[in-house]
Structures are given as structure tokens and as C-alpha cells.
Amino acid sequence: MTVESTTERVLRVLALLQSRPSWTGVELAEELRVTERSVRRDVERLRALGYPVRATPGVGGGYQLGAGTRLPPLLLHDDEAIATAVSLRLASGSTIAGAAEAALRALTKLDQVMPPRLREQVRAVYGATETVVGAGTEIDADVLIALARACRDATRVRFRYTTRHDVDDERTVEPVRMVAAGPNWYLMAWDVDRDDWRTYRLDRMREVTATTWRFRPRKHPDPAAYVQRSVTESPYRYIARVRLHAHAGQVRDLVPPQVGRVEDGPDGWCVLVVGGDDLDWLALHIARLGFEAVIVEPPELRQAAALLARRLSAMATVTD
Incomplete structure (x- = not known):
């Protein structure tokens, strides 16, 4: 040999x-x-x-x-090496599709072999650096690493979680994948106590601890699609389905994935699924897209759109 x-x-x-x-x-x-x-x-x-x-x-x-006493040469796949370099640019506000997940994989590998002395130096740099970023919520790097390892190693995670209704309790989950949707990060996981799939925003997590309990991975839905559906539909009182006379790509350029889901359709039409608590806001949001639209559901949205149309028509009427 x-x-x-x-x-x-x-x-x-x-x-x-x-x-x-x-x-x-x-x-x-x-x-x-x-x-x-x-x-x-x-x-x-x-x-x-x-x-x-x-x-x-x-x-x-x-x-x-395991973790070593010195940092040896690293073996990174090409996409991880590129993502590591690109992630240095992300702090200045650049956005590159797919870079976040690849950079997180590289960060997890680095943290695994990095000795405590270097790890403390890295954290010191984090603590001494301010970054100007766009709209979004900052996530603790330790939380990202802990969840990434738990997803990779199939170990249960325990944490405190505050819901959008300010309910605070402890959750125990079997994590599958983290998904970056717009300005926020989400974890898709099996909730052990609720016996169902759930989505959690990372910025609402506290006291994240990976347990020693290993689990057999379950058959699960596509993480990206599941998170998008949860983010755009689950929290809202009304879920609107609207046919738009436009190609799906045109609508996706105008509607962020954390706001609405766009489904392909025939004959130059597509379907927009978007949630909201205010019917007037939904009707106005859909009208502002500028495409011919047909409201499929709910019927209350059709009534709100009709009332809005009468109001706009009255505003445009010229009176003496």
C-alpha cells in the first residue's frame, strides 16, 4: 500500500x-x-x-x-470551508442562500475539537465585539452548538420555553433539525410530553441542556416545510387561501417564507396561504401584491375585502 x-x-x-x-x-x-x-x-x-x-x-x-489539548489541522468539506469564510461576511449584513446551515456544521466541528483555552478566547472576542445587523433576534452561539450536537447525536434536550402568549414552562424534546426562516431560528422536534411534533423559536429558549438520553430517530415531515407551515399558519386566528394570477416565483419574491406559503398552480396561477388575526390587514396585504386575486377561504375574508373595496371606492369619489 x-x-x-x-x-x-x-x-x-x-x-x-x-x-x-x-x-x-x-x-x-x-x-x-x-x-x-x-x-x-x-x-x-x-x-x-x-x-x-x-x-x-x-x-x-x-x-x-474528543476535545484535544491543541487544535490539530481540520478536515472540512468544501461547502463548509466556503461557508466558514462567508459567515465572516454575514456579520456585515450579507445574505447567502444555504450558508447559515453549512456554517453551523463547521462551527460544531470546530467547537468539538477546540481546547478550553481557545474556546475561552473565542468567547472573549464575541463579548468584545458589537455587530450591526438587520431586523432579527440574536441567538446565543452556545445554544446553536448544543442543539446542533443534539440533532446530530440523537439525544434529548431539556429547556425552559416562553410561548407567544407569555406562558413559561419546561419542555423535553427529541430534536430533528434547526431551520433559519427570515430573521428567526426555529427548532423542529418531537415533544415528549405532548406526543407530537412542535416548532420552537430559539430566542424563546432558556437553560438549554442536552441530556444523556439517546433516542431512535422517528420518521418525520420535511423540517423546512413543517417549520414554514407552523410559522405562517399555526399562530393565527384566520388562515387565508388565495388564488393569484401570477407565477409562484413572482409571489415568493414579494412574500417572505416566514409570512406566507406559495403553492404552484396551473395556467399561470398559484395559491398563497397566509395567516393573520386581522381580516382587514389580510385583505389589504393581498391587494397590495398587485395581482388578480380570488379568495378561496375563509368566507369572512371575502366579506372584509368587499367592505374594504367600498371604502376605497368612496374615498376615490369626487364630490362637489
């Missing part, structure tokens, strides 16, 4: 160890198509480079990548 092929395999071992919390020697050997003896030698090469690979013997044991 050549030195080059050995180097490539060692890098593959590192990538596998970073992809999940634990691997057995048998699993690594099967994945790499080598013997367990070769795996042990590759692990020793990683340790010599400074990677803190832990080995646990016995049934249920295996190899784990």
Missing part, C-alpha cells in the same frame, strides 16, 4: 469520525474495506497528528473524536 493511499484513507477515517459520535472498529473496517488492524494503525496516525481519538473497549465500545 502506497503512502498516498494511506494518507487518503486516514483522511477518510477522520471524516467518518466527524460525521457521527461513535464508530466500532468493525464498522470502520467495513466502510473503508480494510482490516481492523489497518483501522487501528490509521487511528494511531491521527493521534500523532494531534487528533484526540478515544477508544472504548468491550461491547458497545468504539472510536470517538
Whole structure:
């Protein structure tokens, strides 16, 4: 076996160890198509480079990548390396599709291998830096890292949560994925006590603690679609479905994903689903889009739109 092929395999071992919390020697050997003896030698090469690979013997044991005493060279996928550089620009207000999630994966890897001394220096920089950002809510980096690890490792999380109605209680969840929607971050998770899927805003969480309870991942809906549906529909008294004479892409350019959901339709029409507590506001919001519109539901919105039309018509009437 050549030195080059050995180097490539060692890098593959590192990538596998970073992809999940634990691997057995048998699993690594099967994945790499080598013997367990070769795996042990590759692990020793990683340790010599400074990677803190832990080995646990016995049934249920295996190899784990732990926190080290010094920061070794990092293996990042291309999208993570790009996202890390791009995230430095995000503080100045730039927005790049998909960068947030990739940057969070990289941040989780960095935090996993970063020794306490460097981690404290990073936090000192955070504490001494002010960033000018757009509308939105700042999220504690420790909360992001804790939830990212819990999603990756399939461990339950416990936290205090304040609802939009100012109800405060403790939640225990099985996290699946974090989703950035507009200015806010959300967690999609299975609520253990309520026995159902739920969406939680990260800025309303406190005392976030990852437990040692591992869970078997459940079959779940698409996280991005579920969060968008929860954000645009669940909190509101009225849910409007409106057919618009426009292509879906045109409407999506005008309606942020945290405000409304746009469904594709035939013959140059699409469907906008948007929630609100005020019918007049909904009618005005839809009219301001500037497209031919047909209100599908609710009937109360049709009545509000008709009343608004009469008022606008009266305002436009010229009197002597």
C-alpha cells in the first residue's frame, strides 16, 4: 500500500469520525474495506497528528473524536470551508442562500475539537465585539452548538420555553433539525410530553441542556416545510387561501417564507396561504401584491375585502 493511499484513507477515517459520535472498529473496517488492524494503525496516525481519538473497549465500545489539548489541522468539506469564510461576511449584513446551515456544521466541528483555552478566547472576542445587523433576534452561539450536537447525536434536550402568549414552562424534546426562516431560528422536534411534533423559536429558549438520553430517530415531515407551515399558519386566528394570477416565483419574491406559503398552480396561477388575526390587514396585504386575486377561504375574508373595496371606492369619489 502506497503512502498516498494511506494518507487518503486516514483522511477518510477522520471524516467518518466527524460525521457521527461513535464508530466500532468493525464498522470502520467495513466502510473503508480494510482490516481492523489497518483501522487501528490509521487511528494511531491521527493521534500523532494531534487528533484526540478515544477508544472504548468491550461491547458497545468504539472510536470517538474528543476535545484535544491543541487544535490539530481540520478536515472540512468544501461547502463548509466556503461557508466558514462567508459567515465572516454575514456579520456585515450579507445574505447567502444555504450558508447559515453549512456554517453551523463547521462551527460544531470546530467547537468539538477546540481546547478550553481557545474556546475561552473565542468567547472573549464575541463579548468584545458589537455587530450591526438587520431586523432579527440574536441567538446565543452556545445554544446553536448544543442543539446542533443534539440533532446530530440523537439525544434529548431539556429547556425552559416562553410561548407567544407569555406562558413559561419546561419542555423535553427529541430534536430533528434547526431551520433559519427570515430573521428567526426555529427548532423542529418531537415533544415528549405532548406526543407530537412542535416548532420552537430559539430566542424563546432558556437553560438549554442536552441530556444523556439517546433516542431512535422517528420518521418525520420535511423540517423546512413543517417549520414554514407552523410559522405562517399555526399562530393565527384566520388562515387565508388565495388564488393569484401570477407565477409562484413572482409571489415568493414579494412574500417572505416566514409570512406566507406559495403553492404552484396551473395556467399561470398559484395559491398563497397566509395567516393573520386581522381580516382587514389580510385583505389589504393581498391587494397590495398587485395581482388578480380570488379568495378561496375563509368566507369572512371575502366579506372584509368587499367592505374594504367600498371604502376605497368612496374615498376615490369626487364630490362637489
